[in-house]
Amino acid sequence: MTSKRIPVLTIGLLTTLFTLHWLVTDKTALYFSAAGIFDGEAWRIISGHFMHADLQHLLWNCLGLAVLGTLLEFRSRTVLLASFGTGIVVVSALLLTPYAKLDYYCGLSGVLNTLLLVALWLEWKSTRSRLIILITCACIAKVVIEVSQGVSIMTHITWPPYAWSHVAGLIGALPVIWALTEFKPKARLIR
Amino acid sequence: MKTIHTLLLSLTALCIGTIWSPATIAAGLMTPTMSNLPQLEIRQHHVNVVIEDGYAITTVEQVFANPHATDLEAIYSFPVPEKAAVGEFTYWIDGLPVTGEVLEKQQAREIYQQEKQAGREVALTEQDSYKTFDIAVYPVRAGQDVRISLTYIQPVHIDSSIGRFVYPLEDGGVDEQKLSFWTYNDAVEEAFSFNLSFRSSWPIDDFRLPQHPQANIQKLSDNEWNVALVNEFAAIEEGSTNTVLPSVVQRLDQDIVVYWRQQQGLPGSVEMVTYKENPGERGTFMLTVTPGDDLAPITEGRDWVFVLDFSGSMEGKFQSLIEGVKKGLTRLNPNDRFRIILFNKHAREVTHGFEYAAPENIQHYIHQLENNHPNSGTDLFAGLNMGIQSLDADRSNALILVTDGVANLGYTEKKDFLELLEQTDVRLFTFVLGNSSNRPLLESMAKVSNGFAINVSNGDDIAGKIIEATSKLTHEALHDVDVSFSGIKVSDLTPERIGSLYRGQQLIVFGHYWDGGMANVSLSGKASGETRNYTSSFEFPETSTLHPEIERLWAFAKIEDLQNRLDYFGGDADIEQAITDIAVENNLVTDYTSMIVLREERYQELGIDRLNKSRVEKEQLARQERLAQGARNNRVDTQQPMYAEQRASHGNGGGAFDIWMLLLLLPLMFLHLRTRNILQ
Numbered sequence: 036m037t038s039k040r041i042p043v044l045t046i047g048l049l050t051t052l053f054t055l056h057w058l059v060t061d062k063t064a065l066y067f068s069a070a071g072i073f074d075g076e077a078w079r080i081i082s083g084h085f086m087h088a089d090l091q092h093l094l095w096n097c098l099g100l101a102v103l104g105t106l107l108e109f110r111s112r113t114v115l116l117a118s119f120g121t122g123i124v125v126v127s128a129l130l131l132t133p134y135a136k137l138d139y140y141c142g143l144s145g146v147l148n149t150l151l152l153v154a155l156w157l158e159w160k161s162t163r164s165r166l167i168i169l170i171t172c173a174c175i176a177k178v179v180i181e182v183s184q185g186v187s188i189m190t191h192i193t194w195p196p197y198a199w200s201h202v203a204g205l206i207g208a209l210p211v212i213w214a215l216t217e218f219k220p221k222a223r224l225i226r
Numbered sequence: 227m228k229t230i231h232t233l234l235l236s237l238t239a240l241c242i243g244t245i246w247s248p249a250t251i252a253a254g255l256m257t258p259t260m261s262n263l264p265q266l267e268i269r270q271h272h273v274n275v276v277i278e279d280g281y282a283i284t285t286v287e288q289v290f291a292n293p294h295a296t297d298l299e300a301i302y303s304f305p306v307p308e309k310a311a312v313g314e315f316t317y318w319i320d321g322l323p324v325t326g327e328v329l330e331k332q333q334a335r336e337i338y339q340q341e342k343q344a345g346r347e348v349a350l351t352e353q354d355s356y357k358t359f360d361i362a363v364y365p366v367r368a369g370q371d372v373r374i375s376l377t378y379i380q381p382v383h384i385d386s387s388i389g390r391f392v393y394p395l396e397d398g399g400v401d402e403q404k405l406s407f408w409t410y411n412d413a414v415e416e417a418f419s420f421n422l423s424f425r426s427s428w429p430i431d432d433f434r435l436p437q438h439p440q441a442n443i444q445k446l447s448d449n450e451w452n453v454a455l456v457n458e459f460a461a462i463e464e465g466s467t468n469t470v471l472p473s474v475v476q477r478l479d480q481d482i483v484v485y486w487r488q489q490q491g492l493p494g495s496v497e498m499v500t501y502k503e504n505p506g507e508r509g510t511f512m513l514t515v516t517p518g519d520d521l522a523p524i525t526e527g528r529d530w531v532f533v534l535d536f537s538g539s540m541e542g543k544f545q546s547l548i549e550g551v552k553k554g555l556t557r558l559n560p561n562d563r564f565r566i567i568l569f570n571k572h573a574r575e576v577t578h579g580f581e582y583a584a585p586e587n588i589q590h591y592i593h594q595l596e597n598n599h600p601n602s603g604t605d606l607f608a609g610l611n612m613g614i615q616s617l618d619a620d621r622s623n624a625l626i627l628v629t630d631g632v633a634n635l636g637y638t639e640k641k642d643f644l645e646l647l648e649q650t651d652v653r654l655f656t657f658v659l660g661n662s663s664n665r666p667l668l669e670s671m672a673k674v675s676n677g678f679a680i681n682v683s684n685g686d687d688i689a690g691k692i693i694e695a696t697s698k699l700t701h702e703a704l705h706d707v708d709v710s711f712s713g714i715k716v717s718d719l720t721p722e723r724i725g726s727l728y729r730g731q732q733l734i735v736f737g738h739y740w741d742g743g744m745a746n747v748s749l750s751g752k753a754s755g756e757t758r759n760y761t762s763s764f765e766f767p768e769t770s771t772l773h774p775e776i777e778r779l780w781a782f783a784k785i786e787d788l789q790n791r792l793d794y795f796g797g798d799a800d801i802e803q804a805i806t807d808i809a810v811e812n813n814l815v816t817d818y819t820s821m822i823v824l825r826e827e828r829y830q831e832l833g834i835d836r837l838n839k840s841r842v843e844k845e846q847l848a849r850q851e852r853l854a855q856g857a858r859n860n861r862v863d864t865q866q867p868m869y870a871e872q873r874a875s876h877g878n879g880g881g882a883f884d885i886w887m888l889l890l891l892l893p894l895m896f897l898h899l900r901t902r903n904i905l906q
Contacts (some may be wrong), residue, residue: 092882099883102891106898136519142880151887154894162897170890177886196431196490197880 044112045104048119049097052143055085056093062086067140069131080127086141096143103150110157115150118211122149125207126200140197148178148204149211156212178202253304253395253478254412255290265409266300267291269371270417271478272460273393278425278852279499279860280514280734281779282382282391284310290363291371291415299342300363300372303410304478305394305661306356307380308681311782312815313775314377314842317349317363317823323375326351326821327829327838328813330806334820337832338362341824349374349823353815356666379775379782384488384516385694386730387875392683393420393482394661412478417459420482424451425857428492434485437685449857453484481661483685494518494869496747496762497860500739500770501777508738511766512776513709513747514860515733518871521701521753528622529580530564533613535629537570537604544600547628548592555588565616566591569609571602571635580618606633607642610671614650624677624699625652630659633667640667640793644674653677655699660684670790676705676726698728704751704758709735713745714766720783727751730874736780742768749868760869764862772852774845781812789817813838 059065067083068076087093107115126145129135151174159167181198255266270289275282284307290300315326326349329337334350341348342364349363359376366372382389395412420441424430429448435441435455444452456464457476495516502509532551536544555564563580567573576594581587606629613625637643647654654675656668659682672679678698707724719737727733733749742765749760785805792801802818809819821838829836852858 088880092880095882095884095888098888099891102888102895106895109898140880142882144880144882147883151891158894158897158901161901164897166893166897170894173890174887177890196882 040109042105042108044115045101045108048104049100052085052087052093052097052100055082056087056090059086062141063139067127067130068138069135070138072131081123083130083140084123084126084143084146087143088141092142096147099147100143100150103147103154106154107150107157114153114157114211114215117214118150118153118208119146121211122146122204122207125149125210126203129199129203135197135199137197140200142200145200145204146207148174148201149207152205152208153211153215156208156215175205178205253302254410255300255302263298264294265411266298266366267293268302268411268414268478270459271414271419272417273420273482275391275393275420275422276425276849277382277389277391277422279427279773279858280382280497280512281379281775283377283379283775283849284393285314285375285377287373287375289371289373290366292366292368295368297365297367300361300366302361302363303354303358305396306353306359307378307394308392308665309782309786310378310380311778312351312353312359312376312378312821313778313813313838314375314845315349315351315361315815315821315823316375317347318373319347319823319825324823324826325839325842326823327834327836328810328815328819328821329834330810331818331820334822337822337824338364341828346828347823347825350820351376351815351822352820353817355817356664357662359815379778381512381734381779383732383734385732387488387490387492387873388694389486389488391422391484392681392685393484394683395478396481396661396684414457414476414478417463418455418457418476419460419464420453420455422453422484424453424486425449425852426486426488427497427857427859427861429489431487431489434487436483436485437480438482447857448489451486455482481683481685483683488873488875490875492873493867494871494873495861496764496863496868498764498766498862499773499776499860500767501773501775502739502742502767502770505768506741508740509742509766509770510736510738510777510780512773512779513733513735513737515709515735515749515868516873517704517727517731517733517760518869519729519874520869520871521703521729528562528624529618530562531567531613531616531623531625532564533567533569533609533625533627535570535604535606535609536568536598536600538601539604539630540600544598545596548595551595552588552592555583555592563621565613566595567609567612567616568595568598569605569612570600571605573605573608573612575612575616579616603635604629604633605636607637607646608635610643611646614646614652617650617652619651623652625654625675627654627656627668627671628659629656629668630663632662632664639796640670640790641796643667643671644794647671647675650675656680657682666786666789666793670793673723673725676703678726678728678731694730698730701729702753703728704753707733707749707751709733710748710750711737711745712748713763714743715740716745718780718784720780720787722787736776736783738780739766742766747868762863762866762868764865772848772855774841774848778812778814781808781814784808785814785816813841 055065065079065082065086067079071079087096104115107118123146130137130140155167155171158164178198178201181196182202255268267290268288269291272287274285288302290302292298316323317326331352338348338350345365347365349361352360354360361374361376363372363374382391426449430451433443433451433453435453438455440455442454446452497514498511500509500511534547534551540547551566562583564577564583565580566576568576577591581591610627617623652675654672654677656672656677656679658665658668658679661683665681669679680694704727707727709719709724716737716739719735721735724733744763745766746761746763751758785808788801788805792798805816806818809816815821824832
């Protein structure tokens with residue numbers, strides 16, 4: 036495992052996102068829907084995070100995934116997979132609660148927040164740079180503003196913003212960080 | 227829940243699909259098909275829309291040109307916009323704008339013919355029921371052009387925090403006689419522009435024109451937005467610096483649908499605008515209630531009865547309809563049941579009683595549907611009656627009616643339909659396709675059954691319509707809604723019967739009041755058998771001159787109530803006279819009144835008072851004053867909120883990474899690359 040390898044997992048995920056966006060005509064069948072999931076449409080738990088409301092929504096999230104996915108995959112493909120999975124689980128858990136009050140949800144940004152926090156933690160572990168603390172504070176501040184104001188900052192997608200998924204995504208990073216701290220990963224992290 | 231949402235998903239999809247008719251006609255200049263008359267040209271078509279304070283004012287200015295050697299008459303027809311009150315019609319005579327006056331329909335027609343025969347300039351706007359507004363202009367001199375403009379007002383509803391405005395141009399092609407008699411010229415030869423100015427009490431997140439993604443959308447502030455569609459000719463005329471859109475609209479054959487989305491988390495609220503010129507005189511108010519999101523979800527299963535139109539006008543659309551039904555049925559919960567009823571000149575059931583949504587049943591009945599070919603007339607009553615008779619009283623049920631046309635066979639009177647629905651405990655959910663459907667009939671039927679009607683344009687966003695319908699059917703509704711006032715004298719409330727409020731729906735009530743002062747306002751209704759009351763107190767102003775248009779909006783709503791009564795109880799000379807009186811007093815074009823423009827001196831010679839001219843001047847002044855003020859907050863229940871909950875939103879959401887987040891990632895990448903020694 037070297038830092039110069041091709042991030043195939045990230046490329047695969049990006050390809051999946053674009054393919055789904057262009058090929059699926061009836062996106063409603065794949066959006067995250069708590070009602071649908073409770074009625075047995077379990078695929079929505081995963082597919083909802085891969086669907087996007089419009090091209091702008093898709094492109095922004097793909098840019099985020101390209102950067103964060105590559106950063107994590109350079110360190111460990113297992114960590115990227117674990118972060119991705121945990122992010123899906125935690126964000127989905129939030130969306131399944133009555134608190135979410137959503138009929139439909141789509142987009143990867145909740146999961147990206149999991150990747151973000153894990154990536155920040157890993158960089159902190161290897162650099163101890165104060166810049167990491169500043170970036171982390173800025174990210175958290177952004178999410179707090181979004182949640183308190185009910186707006187998305189500097190982007191306009193055709194669906195209303197749901198900032199609580201970003202909170203859930205950040206929370207989703209905590210078990211991954213805890214696991215990385217408590218247990219020695221089988222795949223040695225590249226430092 | 228799944229059942230409801232999948233059904234609605236497919237139904238809305240099929241509804242949108244069914245409007246894709248190659249045979250549709252558009253708004254345009256009409257020429258008799260078999261005549262030797264040459265066609266006039268639409269040289270310019272400019273649409274200016276102002277949406278503020280809960281209503282939209284749309285002004286359509288056009289130039290018709292006559293490139294031929296003889297004088298001609300221009301006849302322009304366009305679909306009636308939803309709940310539109312035409313109150314202003316202007317014809318440029320000798321280069322100067324002359325506004326029209328409202329007269330009884332027959333009288334206006336006679337004067338039009340008389341002036342035409344005398345060779346004098348004259349123009350007439352008539353309403354053809356719920357179908358079209360027809361404008362006649364004479365003369366369009368040989369080698370010259372004429373300029374006219376028409377202004378209409380309509381309330382703007384927000385549903386689940388999403389606003390929708392439609393500039394209707396498509397015609398559903400359901401009036402075969404009209405289609406065969408007239409040839410339509412819908413091409414705009416030179417300048418076309420559509421400009422929408424939006425000012426809101428509430429912050430707006432985004433605008434969207436699903437069929438016109440090229441539109442130039444400008445955010446001036448959270449509460450003020452502009453939308454523009456301008457072709458090259460119009461851009462040159464305006465000296466526009468906006469994005470110029472070559473050939474955006476060359477034909478007037480596609481509805482322009484505009485959506486806007488309010489920010490999330492806004493409260494349930496009551497807004498009010500008033501008009502009261504002097505203390506002690508009668509004032510008019512428009513109350514807009516946006517309920518809090520406090521209606522509980524429905525979890526029980528239902529029986530679904532599809533009543534589908536396969537009359538001749540559905541030709542070319544029926545296959546899409548079948549695809550939609552198939553899509554919905556394949557996703558039903560196996561415990562749900564369905565029936566399918568088709569109607570044209572007869573009604574017949576495709577299924578054999580209720581069938582469970584098993585794959586083999588679905589495949590079987592879809593195959594049967596595919597063997598049907600749309601033809602013949604529309605006996606809507608027969609279809610509806612069969613649907614109602616087929617219900618199982620022991621189970622929750624819903625009847626879904628999809629039609630694009632009018633009832634023209636069997637029972638066709640509105641009264642018959644309303645009586646049929648009143649006899650049965652069933653919720654009717656209607657998808658009203660296109661601009662030519664008998665909207666008044668379908669909406670009244672939905673209202674009397676405590677269901678709802680959803681208007682669907684070909685320009686609508688499919689996903690948005692699905693979500694709108696799903697959101698309503700997955701939640702309980704507030705039934706028997708009533709609004710009452712105490713503390714001040716209020717009268718002439720309209721609508722007379724409110725009916726039900728579904729999740730996300732706004733309630734708009736018009737009325738008159740006399741003395742200003744503090745009023746206690748109460749809204750009550752029943753949800754799941756329990757009575758709910760919502761109250762607030764706020765001030766009605768002694769004078770208020772910023773919104774003279776709401777007098778016309780009140781009048782239009784009152785006329786709708788009277789028309790409903792007329793349809794229900796049959797012909798009544800007193801009611802007809804009441805409609806005419808209200809329309810003339812408030813200068814509105816209706817089925818009983820028309821607006822005529824004459825040379826200025828002819829008004830006096832014919833003894834026609836210039837009442838509308840004064841009203842129009844007053845309204846134009848108020849518009850200028852409102853423009854100068856910018857966006858206003860019309861909320862009146864701030865001190866004592868009527869709702870504790872936030873207003874409903876469409877219940878969907880997404881999140882996106884944005885440029886800020888990516889900028890934050892740059893230093894992270896830098897650190898990473900430096901650590902890897904890649905930058906060294």
